[in-house]
Amino acid sequence: xxxxxxxxxxGWLAAIPAxxxxxxxxxxxxIMLGVSFxxxxxxxxxxxxxxxxxxxxxxxxxxxxxxxxxxxLSAGAAAICVALAxxxxxxxxxxxxxxxxxxxxxxxxxxxxxxxxxGFSLSxxxxxxxxxxxxxxxxxLIEESxxxxxxxxxxxxxxxxxxxxxxxxxxxxxxxxxxxELGEAARIxxxxxxxxxxxxxxxxxxxxxxxxxxxxxxxxxxxxxLPQVLGQPAHxxxxxxxxxxxxxxxxxxxxxxxxVLLLLVSLAMxxxxxxxxxxx
Amino acid sequence: MTELSLHxxxxxxxxxxxxxxxxxxxxxxxxxCLLGPSGCGKTTLLRLLAxxxxxxxxxxxxxxxxxxxxxxxxxxxxxxxxxxxxFPHLTVAENVAYPLSIRGTxxxxxxxxxxxxLSLVQLEGMGGRRIHQLSGGQRQRVxxxxxxxxxxxxxxxxxxxxxxxxxxxxHMQVELRQLQQRLGVTTVVVTHDQKEALxxxxxxxxxxxxxxxxxxxxxxxxxxxxxxxxxxFIGTSxxxxxxxxxxxxxxxxxxxxxxxxxxxxxxxxxxxxxxxxEDIRLSADGLPGKISFVRDLGESVQVLVEHEGHxxxxxxxxxxxxxxxxxxxxxxxxxxxxxxxLPA
Ligand SMILES: Nc1ncnc2c1ncn2[C@@H]1O[C@H](COP(=O)(O)OP(=O)(O)O)[C@@H](O)[C@H]1O
Ligand SMILES: [Mg+2]
Numbered sequence: 027x028x029x030x031x032x033x034x035x036x037g038w039l040a041a042i043p044a045x046x047x048x049x050x051x052x053x054x055x056x057i058m059l060g061v062s063f064x065x066x067x068x069x070x071x072x073x074x075x076x077x078x079x080x081x082x083x084x085x086x087x088x089x090x091x092x093x094x095x096x097x098x099l100s101a102g103a104a105a106i107c108v109a110l111a112x113x114x115x116x117x118x119x120x121x122x123x124x125x126x127x128x129x130x131x132x133x134x135x136x137x138x139x140x141x142x143x144x145g146f147s148l149s150x151x152x153x154x155x156x157x158x159x160x161x162x163x164x165x166x167l168i169e170e171s172x173x174x175x176x177x178x179x180x181x182x183x184x185x186x187x188x189x190x191x192x193x194x195x196x197x198x199x200x201x202x203x204x205x206x207e208l209g210e211a212a213r214i215x216x217x218x219x220x221x222x223x224x225x226x227x228x229x230x231x232x233x234x235x236x237x238x239x240x241x242x243x244x245x246x247x248x249x250x251x252l253p254q255v256l257g258q259p260a261h262x263x264x265x266x267x268x269x270x271x272x273x274x275x276x277x278x279x280x281x282x283x284x285x286v287l288l289l290l291v292s293l294a295m296x297x298x299x300x301x302x303x304x305x306x
Numbered sequence: 307m308t309e310l311s312l313h314x315x316x317x318x319x320x321x322x323x324x325x326x327x328x329x330x331x332x333x334x335x336x337x338x339c340l341l342g343p344s345g346c347g348k349t350t351l352l353r354l355l356a357x358x359x360x361x362x363x364x365x366x367x368x369x370x371x372x373x374x375x376x377x378x379x380x381x382x383x384x385x386x387x388x389x390x391x392x393f394p395h396l397t398v399a400e401n402v403a404y405p406l407s408i409r410g411t412x413x414x415x416x417x418x419x420x421x422x423x424l425s426l427v428q429l430e431g432m433g434g435r436r437i438h439q440l441s442g443g444q445r446q447r448v449x450x451x452x453x454x455x456x457x458x459x460x461x462x463x464x465x466x467x468x469x470x471x472x473x474x475x476x477h478m479q480v481e482l483r484q485l486q487q488r489l490g491v492t493t494v495v496v497t498h499d500q501k502e503a504l505x506x507x508x509x510x511x512x513x514x515x516x517x518x519x520x521x522x523x524x525x526x527x528x529x530x531x532x533x534x535x536x537x538x539f540i541g542t543s544x545x546x547x548x549x550x551x552x553x554x555x556x557x558x559x560x561x562x563x564x565x566x567x568x569x570x571x572x573x574x575x576x577x578x579x580x581x582x583x584e585d586i587r588l589s590a591d592g593l594p595g596k597i598s599f600v601r602d603l604g605e606s607v608q609v610l611v612e613h614e615g616h617x618x619x620x621x622x623x624x625x626x627x628x629x630x631x632x633x634x635x636x637x638x639x640x641x642x643x644x645x646x647x648l649p650a
Binding site: 091205207208210211212213214216217219221225226229230232280 | 334356357358377378379380382383384385387389391393394395404405408409456550650
């Protein structure tokens with residue numbers, strides 16, 4: 027028994043995850059990369075080749091707007107999620123152990139909801155016939171029920187609902203480890219509670235706050251259903267257009283090229299995070 | 307200029323009373339040690355003073371001004387936490403100058419003052435370092451310098467030296483006391499170490515179970531404990547049950563006449579006799595006992611005597627070492643004038 031336990035972990039074990047990554051990530055990516063350079067046959071499929079036509083389409087103003095929309099939506103979701111998750115987590119960390127567990131379990135439950143369920147639930151909730159508009163009208167806040175979707179508001183709500191639990195889960199460990207005496211020390215030294223928060227709590231949590239924002243950004247960049255269910259066509263993101271090109275326009279080379287670009291944008295964000303983390 | 311007065315200060319957490327009706331007056335410039343066993347409410351009392359906890363009852367006044375309802379950031383006190391609570395995201399100099407920069411002091415002035423404070427605690431030239439680059443003793447000094455930055459009306463320290471090793475701790479005790487005397491700032495230090503309290507304090511406040519047991523100068527508390535708890539907690543005391551009569555006590559059936567120098571704090575009847583180890587003499591007379599152990603410590607010799615289930619400790623200077631051996635039967639006598647009779 028003990029002799030077996032003492033033996034070092036065999037090196038070939040590392041081959042399993044490596045093979046997994048190769049088969050399910052690298053190979054599909056290579057295929058996608060190959061397709062992105064392929065020649066499109068209009069009205070048909072595509073034939074092998076090497077041309078930059080699909081990438082050249084990135085240079086159009088139309089495409090620039092799509093990219094900008096994607097980045098702006100994700101950045102907005104990241105900002106809102108961190109702005110909500112930070113105070114939420116600070117309050118959560120101060121609650122009793124039991125209450126904390128309950129809230130965290132509820133949060134994990136939200137994680138189990140798929141984009142589809144969140145999208146269609148919100149779409150119903152914000153609709154004219156079955157939504158909150160009826161409630162507001164009943165309260166007398168508005169004349170008669172109206173729809174709140176599709177709209178930027180509805181889309182943002184959906185994105186934040188989807189990503190908020192991740193932001194909280196990233197922030198929770200560092201926030202709960204933060205020594206409350208640091209804030210108290212600041213107060214004794216003359217800082218109002220708000221000043222103590224800005225001069226001590228926020229700077230000490232700069233790295234996790236940034237990490238949470240990047241996570242939400244990258245995560246929402248890949249969302250493709252919510253913009254179609256809750257947004258107007260102007261809010262269609264890169265991910266939506268990838269789906270659109272691949273499935274409805276049968277333009278796989280262009281869809282693949284856009285997917286490569288999406289991956290590069292995500293990688294760039296992760297790279298920035300790593301760089302900032304090292305500088306510290 | 308800081309005279310600190312507490313009136314019936316009480317703090318309850320639910321049904322548990324952590325600080326129970328503490329009333330004390332502390333003159334300006336005093337070095338006060340709050341001494342008591344772990345969990346007796348010292349930290350809670352200090353946090354009440356600082357304004358970090360709201361009292362359930364009672365008042366706190368400084369210089370005759372009632373500060374009970376004043377928020378912590380307006381009290382103008384300095385504090386050193388047990389954890390030190392130094393800011394890891396700031397440099398040493400920025401830590402020290404934090405109370406000044408919060409008050410809008412110009413940058414140059416902050417830097418000048420930080421240098422001044424750092425040299426006060428013998429950390430010249432360390433201002434640019436990060437907290438994690440300092441040793442435990444250096445961090446201690448940074449916390450002290452930061453607490454003194456605004457020339458506080460009251461300087462509060464919670465077990466400031468407990469994380470240091472024994473040698474450094476004794477050194478810092480002396481240094482802290484000297485610093486306080488130089489600055490004249492009224493200081494309250496929490497400690498559970500009675501030696502530390504005796505080394506530093508003008509006034510020792512002994513606490514137990516949230517209540518003040520005795521307030522006095524160190525030697526007063528040592529020589530003249532108010533009750534059995536204080537006698538047992540400060541230094542080593544031999545505590546023996548006794549019966550107090552008219553001018554005499556009865557210990558284990560043996561009558562001992564009291565001397566005018568002996569202090570009687572108890573009412574006639576059941577009481578506790580308290581005698582310091584250095585005030586015990588071994589002779590042919592006295593209470594019969596059996597030597598159970600002889601501990602030769604070089605600087606002193608401790609002789610443990612077993613008497614009717616009680617262990618009595620006698621302390622001798624090395625030169626005065628009595629000729630006794632373990633197992634031998636001896637008589638235990640209490641030097642007249644050193645005996646304290648306390649309530650049972
Ligand atoms: N916030 C709190 N809530 C409940 N009980 C507390 C709280 N703070 C302290 N206590 C209790 O009050 C008592 C005194 O604590 P403390 O003042 O920290 O003691 P000391 O510093 O003398 O060791 C302890 O029994 C502790 O459990
Ligand atoms: Mg304590």
